[in-house]
Each structure stands twice: as C-alpha cells, then as structure tokens.
Amino acid sequence: MAEFERPFQSAELVRDGKVATAAAHLAETRAGEPVRMRVGTSFISYEQAELNLRNEVPDWDFKAVRERSRKAWARELATVDIKGASKEQKSxxxxxxxxxxxxxxxxHEPDASGKRRHYSPFANGKILDGPLYTDNGLWDTYRAAFPFFVLYYPHHGSDILEGWLNAYREGGRLPNWPSPGNRPCMIGSHSDSIFADAWVKGLRTFDLKDAYAATRKNAMENDEWGWAGRDHLNEYHEKGYIPSDVRKEAATSCTLEYAYDDFCVSRLAKAAGQEDDYKVFIGRARNYRNVWDAETGFMRGKLANGKWMEPFDPLAWGGAFVEGNAWQWLWSVQHDPYGLMELLGGREVMARKLDELLSMPSTSVVGTYGRMIHEMHEVEFSRMGQYAHVNEPNHHVLYFYNHVRQPWKTQHAVRRVMDELYNIDGMVGDEDTGQMSAWYVFNAAGFYPFCPGSPNYLIGSPLFEETTIQMAKDKKFTVRARNNGPKNRYIQSAKLNGKLFTKTWISHETLVAGGILEFEMGPEPNKEWGSGEGDAPPDEFP
Structure with a gap:
C-alpha cells in the first residue's frame, strides 16, 4: 500500500468501463513543491502491508527515517573495526x-504481537509461523558468504539456517537457489555445506535430526520436479561419476561438487551418530578420483562406457564443465587437498601446476558455449592466468600454496587480487548475493575458509595494520600486522597471544575465544615461515 502526506482532491482510473490514463490530483500543492509518499509491502495481505508501513515508516520525517537507517547499519558494521587503511581501502x-x-x-514479517510469519512459496502460499529467507545462490555463497555469517554474525547465521529448515519442513527440500521459492539454477546441493560448516564450528542452534534428514535426502533421492537437490543421482550412485553423454552439460563439475557435498553430509552423519551412512558418504567423497585423467593431468568428461570424452582441450570452456574449463575446475577438491596432491604427483608438482595456472595466458577458448560469455571476458581482463577470481569455484584456489608449504605465494596472490580487483569503483565479476564481497572481508582480515565443513581457516596476508572482530560473549579477536603496506605483503614472523606461531592455518575455536594474532610484515618472502612439515594445514580427510 502507498500513502501520501496530502489527501487526494480527485482520482480517476476507469471511464465507461475501460481503463483510462491513471491520474491523481493532490490537494493544496504548489508548483515545484515536494510531496512525500511512504510505501508498505507484504506477501501476506493488504492488512500486513499496512502494519509493515506503520512499523517501518511511522512518521513523515524523512531525515529521521534516514537517520534510523544509518544507525542500524552503523551497529551492524561496527562488528569489524579496521586501522591503518587508506580512505579508499576503508570505503x-x-x-x-x-x-x-x-x-x-x-x-518473514512480524504480526501485531511481533510474532514472525511468512508466506510460504514452498507450501503453496500458506501463511506459516517462523523465519524464512530468500534471494540467495547457494552455489556461490556456501564458499565464504555463509561461513562469514557463522563467524562474524552467528545470530544472523542461526536464524538463516532455521529459515532454510522451515523451507524443508514446508516443501520437503532444502533450497538450492531460493528466489523466493525453489529455482533450478546451477549445480550441487550446497545446503549440505552450510549446515555442516555451522555444526563443525559450534553453531548448533538448529535441529540436527531435521538437518541430517534434509541433507541425506539431497544426497540419496532425485528431486521429482528437478527444482532442488541433485540430478542424475542414479548414475552417480551406480558409477561414481556422472557420464558426459548422459548429462550433456557440466557432468564433471557435478561429479566434483557432489563429492564435496557428500563430504559435508558425512560430517552431519557422524554428528548424528549414523555410522553406516557416514561410511557411505565419506566413500562417495572420493568420487572426484573417478574423473581424474592421469595422462593429461586434469579432471575430464567421462562417458558411460568409461572412456574419456573427446576432443579434450583444458582451455575450452563448457562441455563437461560449467562456467569454466579444466584448468579452473581441477582444483574443486577442497575437502581432500592432499588427495589431489597425490593424484598430481606430489607437493612439488602441485606447486608447479599452481604457478602455471597463475602465469599462463588469460585467453579463452569458447568451447561449447559458442561465444564469449561474460566470465571469459572477465578472466582475460583480470590478467591472472587461468585463475578465475571473477567466478566463485576458484575462490579457494590460491590457498593450495599453503598445502604445498609455499605460503608466501598465497600471500602475494591474495594481496594482488585485493589490490587489483576490488576498489571503490566496483569489482570484476558478479557479486553473486554476497560471495564476492565476503571473500574480500575474510582476506582483508588475513584468513579464509578454504573448505566450508572444516573448522579451520587458512592464513593469507592481512590488508590492514589492525583488524578487530567483535565475537559473541564480548570476545574480540584482533589481527595486527606491523610494518604492513602495499609492498610489505609477506609474513616474516607471527605470534598468537604472545607465543611464536608458524602454522598457516587457525581454528574457528581459537578465533571465537578471542585473542591477538600478530604478524611482522616485509617486502620480501620469508620462505622459512610456515614452510615446516608441521605448519601446513592438517589433513582432515580420513
């Protein structure tokens, strides 16, 4: 509903039973005089829209409304305090x-008593109690945006998870891409990831029984309508991969993401005490090996008869891969980095492969897309080899250097991305409902959730002299980087709560307990720091 601060003198919409030019005349106005209007909306009812209007815009004081909004955002943004940033960096x-x-x-919308209700697109428009959330691409946001809520805003994260469980209770499925109801978009069932990530990090306000039942259904049952869950599960269960002659597009990308999702479901199975299920899902988490071609050194499209899809060009976009090529999708094994290292031929081979990824030409081969899609243009514009920061599947890749014990290369690369691809003029690539920005927030603080579903973060290179995160229960965690600057991006030494720290990872438990992580920065790599055998991230794959 809409309400004007002046009454209507006359209004006309219909003449002789036909729609006429819409016109409304307000009383007692002068030429050039502003007239304010306030609007309330609702998916529930006209009456709810009016209630929302009264709650959200209770008066005609525009400056007061703007000030309330400013204060609300100031409270939210105060969760993180930074020091030593330039004006542009701060913005x-x-x-x-x-x-x-x-x-x-x-x-969801509050009724007159403050109780939350929502129109449910998952239950044929019924009005039901409790929270519900929409407009999110989980294929993108499971990578950093949801871990962001778990660490920085757990009260919001907890409520969002309850909202997703309401979607499951009302419609029988967790959403993949709610907008506002289920929408068939992208691949995988990454609600598996967000519930596993919350659980292993101690955010356990949701019903584990429901969450496990919902994620298990994702992994075991095709969605009859094709709107949520995963497709081609029969082939995936039977063969351990999705054949590229059965699923004509993105079959190998699906296999890789299903394997990661199965790893996440295994975490919840273990938590729920479902040991037999755990063994099944952790076994399927190894399915990425079924699309590995040792001869070419890449993941590839595989046919139902077990033969490789031909022809093969690792630079060609599309075909067995979605929004990328074999160079970019090779690294989608964040749940088992040491397993991927083994396939590649060891630590030194993986390091050389990463070096090549970042240094090779950024040109694109259009492949089955038949044209240059915007992601191809953005990779070329970025000039970072075939590393595709502009699209989310590569967002963890730079941290593989920590696993090969060359963390100085992670430090160099993440600072380059922050310096060159993020500024006050915008960013390269899609925002994708918060993922691109959440990547920056994490990396500016100096760490990143390499594998959601793991309780650990990997160390990068902090952007500011000091970043303080307000944790729950009045705890604060501060990352301090002495002698930091645009050229001084390399970690020389570190201390955690006053004690020498050489690991290239840090646990969620350590962060939320509060404390200080201090780095000494310099213009040249210290190849001794973080390169010891015990310094690399732990192997969490059984």
Missing part, C-alpha cells in the same frame, strides 16, 4: 561488509 572494505549482509533477504 572498499565497509562496502564489501555491507554487501555481504544484504543477502539472503528476510521473507
């Missing part, structure tokens, strides 16, 4: 923090 950082908080959107 870029808080813009990213603001964007990370914009999605998903609340789809």
């Amino acid at each position: 870029t950082f808080y813009t990213a923090l603001y964007r990370s908080l914009q999605f998903p959107r609340m789809f």
Whole structure:
C-alpha cells in the first residue's frame, strides 16, 4: 500500500468501463513543491502491508527515517573495526561488509504481537509461523558468504539456517537457489555445506535430526520436479561419476561438487551418530578420483562406457564443465587437498601446476558455449592466468600454496587480487548475493575458509595494520600486522597471544575465544615461515 502526506482532491482510473490514463490530483500543492509518499509491502495481505508501513515508516520525517537507517547499519558494521587503511581501502572494505549482509533477504514479517510469519512459496502460499529467507545462490555463497555469517554474525547465521529448515519442513527440500521459492539454477546441493560448516564450528542452534534428514535426502533421492537437490543421482550412485553423454552439460563439475557435498553430509552423519551412512558418504567423497585423467593431468568428461570424452582441450570452456574449463575446475577438491596432491604427483608438482595456472595466458577458448560469455571476458581482463577470481569455484584456489608449504605465494596472490580487483569503483565479476564481497572481508582480515565443513581457516596476508572482530560473549579477536603496506605483503614472523606461531592455518575455536594474532610484515618472502612439515594445514580427510 502507498500513502501520501496530502489527501487526494480527485482520482480517476476507469471511464465507461475501460481503463483510462491513471491520474491523481493532490490537494493544496504548489508548483515545484515536494510531496512525500511512504510505501508498505507484504506477501501476506493488504492488512500486513499496512502494519509493515506503520512499523517501518511511522512518521513523515524523512531525515529521521534516514537517520534510523544509518544507525542500524552503523551497529551492524561496527562488528569489524579496521586501522591503518587508506580512505579508499576503508570505503572498499565497509562496502564489501555491507554487501555481504544484504543477502539472503528476510521473507518473514512480524504480526501485531511481533510474532514472525511468512508466506510460504514452498507450501503453496500458506501463511506459516517462523523465519524464512530468500534471494540467495547457494552455489556461490556456501564458499565464504555463509561461513562469514557463522563467524562474524552467528545470530544472523542461526536464524538463516532455521529459515532454510522451515523451507524443508514446508516443501520437503532444502533450497538450492531460493528466489523466493525453489529455482533450478546451477549445480550441487550446497545446503549440505552450510549446515555442516555451522555444526563443525559450534553453531548448533538448529535441529540436527531435521538437518541430517534434509541433507541425506539431497544426497540419496532425485528431486521429482528437478527444482532442488541433485540430478542424475542414479548414475552417480551406480558409477561414481556422472557420464558426459548422459548429462550433456557440466557432468564433471557435478561429479566434483557432489563429492564435496557428500563430504559435508558425512560430517552431519557422524554428528548424528549414523555410522553406516557416514561410511557411505565419506566413500562417495572420493568420487572426484573417478574423473581424474592421469595422462593429461586434469579432471575430464567421462562417458558411460568409461572412456574419456573427446576432443579434450583444458582451455575450452563448457562441455563437461560449467562456467569454466579444466584448468579452473581441477582444483574443486577442497575437502581432500592432499588427495589431489597425490593424484598430481606430489607437493612439488602441485606447486608447479599452481604457478602455471597463475602465469599462463588469460585467453579463452569458447568451447561449447559458442561465444564469449561474460566470465571469459572477465578472466582475460583480470590478467591472472587461468585463475578465475571473477567466478566463485576458484575462490579457494590460491590457498593450495599453503598445502604445498609455499605460503608466501598465497600471500602475494591474495594481496594482488585485493589490490587489483576490488576498489571503490566496483569489482570484476558478479557479486553473486554476497560471495564476492565476503571473500574480500575474510582476506582483508588475513584468513579464509578454504573448505566450508572444516573448522579451520587458512592464513593469507592481512590488508590492514589492525583488524578487530567483535565475537559473541564480548570476545574480540584482533589481527595486527606491523610494518604492513602495499609492498610489505609477506609474513616474516607471527605470534598468537604472545607465543611464536608458524602454522598457516587457525581454528574457528581459537578465533571465537578471542585473542591477538600478530604478524611482522616485509617486502620480501620469508620462505622459512610456515614452510615446516608441521605448519601446513592438517589433513582432515580420513
């Protein structure tokens, strides 16, 4: 509903039973005089829209409304305090923090008593109790945007998870891409990831029984309508991969992401005490090996008869891969990095492969897309080899250097991405409902959730002299980088709560307990720091 501060003198919409030019005349106005209007909306009812209007815009004081909004955002953004940033860096950082908080959107509305209700697109439009959220691409946001809520805003994260479980209770499926109901878009069932990530990091406000039942259904049952869950599960269960002559597009990308999702479901199975299920899912988490071709050194499209899909060009986009090529999708094994290292031929081979990824020409081969899609243009514009920061599947890749004990290369690369691809003029690539910004928020602080579903973060290179995160229960965690600057991007030494620290990873438990992580930075790599056998991230794959 809409309400004007002046009454209508006359209004006309219909003449002789026909729609006429819409016109409304307000009383007692002068030429050039502003007239204010306030609007209330609702998916529930006209009456609810009016209630929302009264709650959200209770008066005609525009400055007061703007000030209330400013204060609300100031409270949210105060969760993170940075020091030593340039004016442009500060604007870029808080813009990213603001964007990370914009999605998903609340789809519930308070009634007159304050009780939350929602129109349910999952239950044929019924009006039901409790929270519900919408407008989110989980294929993108499971990577950093949801881990962002778990660490930075656990109260929001907890409520969002309850909203997703309401979607499952009402419609029988967890959403993949709610907008506002289920929408068939992209691949995988990454709600598996967000529930596993929350659980292993101690955010356990949701019903584990429901969450496990919902994620198990994702992994075991095709969705009859094709709107949620995973497709081609019969082939995946039978062969351990999805044949590229059965699923004509993105079959290998699906296999890789299903294997990761199965790893996440195995985490929840273990937590729920379902040991037999755990063994099944952790076994399927190894299915990425079924699309590995040792001869070419890449993941490839595989046919139902077990033969490789031909022809094969690792630079060609499409075919067995979605929005990328074999160079970019090779690394989608974040749940078993040491297993991938073994396939590649060891630590040194993986390091050389990463070096090649970042240094080779950025040109694109259009492949089955038949044309240059925007992601191809953006990779070429970025000039970072075939590393595709502009699209989410590569967002963890730079941290593989920590696993090969060359963390100085992670430090160099993440700072380059922050310096060159993020600024006050915008960013290269899609925002994708907060994922691109959440990547920046994490990396500016100096660490990143390499594998959601793991309780650990990997160390990068902090952007500012000091970043303080307000944790729950009045705890604070501060990352301090002495002698930091645009050229001083390399970690020389580190201390955690005053004690020497050489690991290239840090646990969620350590962060939320509060403390200080201090780095000494310099212009040249210290190849001794973080390169010891015990310094690399732990192997969490059984």
